[in-house]
Amino acid sequence: MPPDRSQRRALALVAPFFRRHWLRLTLGLVALLGVDFLQLLIPRVIKLAVDALGKGAATRQSLLGQGGLVIVLALGIAALRFAWRSLVLVFSRHLETGLRQRLLGHVLTLDRAFFQHQTTGEIMALSGNDLNAVQMACGMGLVAATDAVVMTLAALACMAYISPRLTVVAVLPMPLLVLSTGRLSARLHHRFKRVQEQFSRLTEFARSGLAAIRLVKSCTQETAQARHFDRLGQAYIRDNMRVAMLQGTIFPLSRLVGNLSLLLVLYGGGRLTVTGAITVGDFVAFSTYLYMLTWPMMAMGWVTTLFQRGLTSLARLNEVLTASPILTEPQERTPLPAPLDRLALRSLSFTYPGRDTAVLHDLSVEFRVGLTGIVGPTGSGKSTLCQLLARLYPVADDTLFAGGVDANRLGIGALRDQIAYVPQEVTLFSDTIAANISMGRPEARREEIEAVARAVAMDREIAAMPGGFATRIGEKGTRLSGGQRQRLALARALILDRPVLILDDTLAGVDQETEQRIINAIRPYLTNRICIIASHRLAPLADADEILVLDHGRLAARGPHARLLEENDFYTTIYRHQTAAGRDAQEEG
Numbered sequence: 001m002p003p004d005r006s007q008r009r010a011l012a013l014v015a016p017f018f019r020r021h022w023l024r025l026t027l028g029l030v031a032l033l034g035v036d037f038l039q040l041l042i043p044r045v046i047k048l049a050v051d052a053l054g055k056g057a058a059t060r061q062s063l064l065g066q067g068g069l070v071i072v073l074a075l076g077i078a079a080l081r082f083a084w085r086s087l088v089l090v091f092s093r094h095l096e097t098g099l100r101q102r103l104l105g106h107v108l109t110l111d112r113a114f115f116q117h118q119t120t121g122e123i124m125a126l127s128g129n130d131l132n133a134v135q136m137a138c139g140m141g142l143v144a145a146t147d148a149v150v151m152t153l154a155a156l157a158c159m160a161y162i163s164p165r166l167t168v169v170a171v172l173p174m175p176l177l178v179l180s181t182g183r184l185s186a187r188l189h190h191r192f193k194r195v196q197e198q199f200s201r202l203t204e205f206a207r208s209g210l211a212a213i214r215l216v217k218s219c220t221q222e223t224a225q226a227r228h229f230d231r232l233g234q235a236y237i238r239d240n241m242r243v244a245m246l247q248g249t250i251f252p253l254s255r256l257v258g259n260l261s262l263l264l265v266l267y268g269g270g271r272l273t274v275t276g277a278i279t280v281g282d283f284v285a286f287s288t289y290l291y292m293l294t295w296p297m298m299a300m301g302w303v304t305t306l307f308q309r310g311l312t313s314l315a316r317l318n319e320v321l322t323a324s325p326i327l328t329e330p331q332e333r334t335p336l337p338a339p340l341d342r343l344a345l346r347s348l349s350f351t352y353p354g355r356d357t358a359v360l361h362d363l364s365v366e367f368r369v370g371l372t373g374i375v376g377p378t379g380s381g382k383s384t385l386c387q388l389l390a391r392l393y394p395v396a397d398d399t400l401f402a403g404g405v406d407a408n409r410l411g412i413g414a415l416r417d418q419i420a421y422v423p424q425e426v427t428l429f430s431d432t433i434a435a436n437i438s439m440g441r442p443e444a445r446r447e448e449i450e451a452v453a454r455a456v457a458m459d460r461e462i463a464a465m466p467g468g469f470a471t472r473i474g475e476k477g478t479r480l481s482g483g484q485r486q487r488l489a490l491a492r493a494l495i496l497d498r499p500v501l502i503l504d505d506t507l508a509g510v511d512q513e514t515e516q517r518i519i520n521a522i523r524p525y526l527t528n529r530i531c532i533i534a535s536h537r538l539a540p541l542a543d544a545d546e547i548l549v550l551d552h553g554r555l556a557a558r559g560p561h562a563r564l565l566e567e568n569d570f571y572t573t574i575y576r577h578q579t580a581a582g583r584d585a586q587e588e589g
């Protein structure tokens with residue numbers, strides 16, 4: 001089946017690799033042709049031997065000589081085979097590695113919108129299974145296809161040289177094969193697509209299950225998970241079986257056609273030999289060539305499969321490689337005003353990409369140097385606002401301003417470089433404590449790392465760990481508590497020392513007392529910059545310069561703590577509730 005449009009576009013992905021490795025490929029091809037040529041010589045030698053035997057002219061010496069020649073030819077074939085295999089395999093591995101680097105490099109440029117519909121498992125499957133299919137098609141597939149075509153033509157030519165009429169008779173059944181494999185391979189393509197998609201699902205399920213293994217155990221869902229995994233595996237087998245059934249039809253079909261030809265040759269060729277039109281040696285050589293034809297015939301089926309598979313996978317890869325980030329760099333970047341001393345929203349509304357209801361409505365606020373708090377119940381839009389300020393989602397023109405300039409006219413990276421943002425959900429790397437803290441500034445000195453650890457009240461806890469700052473955390477290391485994780489993330493932001501600091505409910509995992517202690521300790525870091533702290537607790541924001549109260553994505557009230565407490569019922573109710581709860585907890589403690 002000829003490639004469809006998306007597949008043709010995907011082919012452009014591999015073209016540069018062919019250009020870069022043309023010499024290696026050409027040499028490989030030459031070696032391959034050498035193999036074919038030597039292979040075709042063997043029946044000629046056998047013909048000589050058989051004809052000599054038939055005439056009674058064969059001597060011990062001539063037979064030994066011909067046998068020796070066959071061995072020399074076989075040795076040549078072996079050496080050339082080794083040559084083309086290593087040349088072509090090296091090429092296909094280069095191709096695979098190059099595409100993998102491109103894939104992962106590109107995935108890193110994409111943003112949240114992409115990762116919301118593409119699972120990690122899918123990306124893993126692409127970089128494993130699919131890339132392997134492409135590698136196979138461009139390496140072995142290409143070689144086998146060239147080989148099959150060359151061998152077919154050459155064997156046919158040799159056969160025609162012996163007897164054109166017999167050759168016509170021998171190839172009579174071949175169109176049958178071409179027709180049937182053509183139809184079957186169209187179906188193969190669809191079935192392959194399903195296999196690859198199913199494999200993605202399988203990978204993602206395994207990945208997410210392993211990542212949440214403790215949760216799975218605590219819910220005693222191991223058996224259920226295993227069963228579900230088993231079902232996915234069964235579906236994968238079923239899809240593969242459907243492919244195998246088609247492949248299994250193509251192979252025997254070509255065998256059958258081959259044998260049909262043999263029947264015709266035995267009958268027709270036998271008669272020609274009897275009448276003396278061709279020699280016995282010719283007849284033997286002819287049958288050998290015919291036998292040589294069966295391999296390319298079978299290879300065609302296999303190669304079609306490889307190509308189908310490779311094309312399907314290449315199109316899947318291309319889909320990811322052509323995905324572009326939703327946040328795009330402006331054509332002309334306005335330089336960032338320095339120092340960055342204000343961020344502003346003007347009638348900002350926001351809807352998540354792909355959704356249809358807005359989560360933020362008509363917000364107009366200015367954030368100045370000093371501490372601004374954002375409070376509001378869960379779901380009121382605090383995290384969304386923080387993410388917009390951190391430039392993680394696109395905003396409409398003239399709604400978000402940095403230093404008086406529309407953020408859409410500033411380079412995204414340049415603006416993000418000014419912002420230290422701690423997301424609500426902390427991510428740590430399987431690395432040392434020190435490396436996790438200095439992640440955004442790998443060159444940070446030891447004293448700086450220790451200073452921020454002190455500021456987030458973690459110095460003593462770290463000192464008590466087996467390796468201190470060199471303690472490894474994460475999957476293969478020490479497990480940290482939720483509060484510890486959040487404080488590490490906070491330390492990571494503090495060490496960046498940037499003009500804007502955004503903390504999204506960062507201290508939700510520690511008790512109120514520790515929270516207050518941390519807020520006091522990081523106070524030196526909060527001066528002289530724009531600090532925005534979202535929190536569902538009000539107490540730590542009591543001395544903020546201004547507090548924004550969000551309710552259902554709208555600005556319900558704003559002002560300093562004391563004024564809100566006097567004037568705003570909504571705020572007062574939450575405050576009373578929280579302080580009462582805090583007192584109760586303290587009394588109990």
Ligand SMILES: Nc1ncnc2c1ncn2[C@@H]1O[C@H](COP(=O)(O)OP(=O)(O)O)[C@@H](O)[C@H]1O
Nearest residue numbers: 352355359376377378379380381382383384385
């Ligand atoms: N990635 C997302 N895609 C679509 N909707 C989202 C996404 N994240 C949050 N929301 C929705 O936006 C609203 C505000 O959520 P959020 O900003 O997390 O509030 P808060 O941080 O105040 O709890 C909620 O209705 C939530 O369901």
Ligand SMILES: [Mg+2]
Nearest residue numbers: 382383424505
């Ligand atoms: Mg939130």
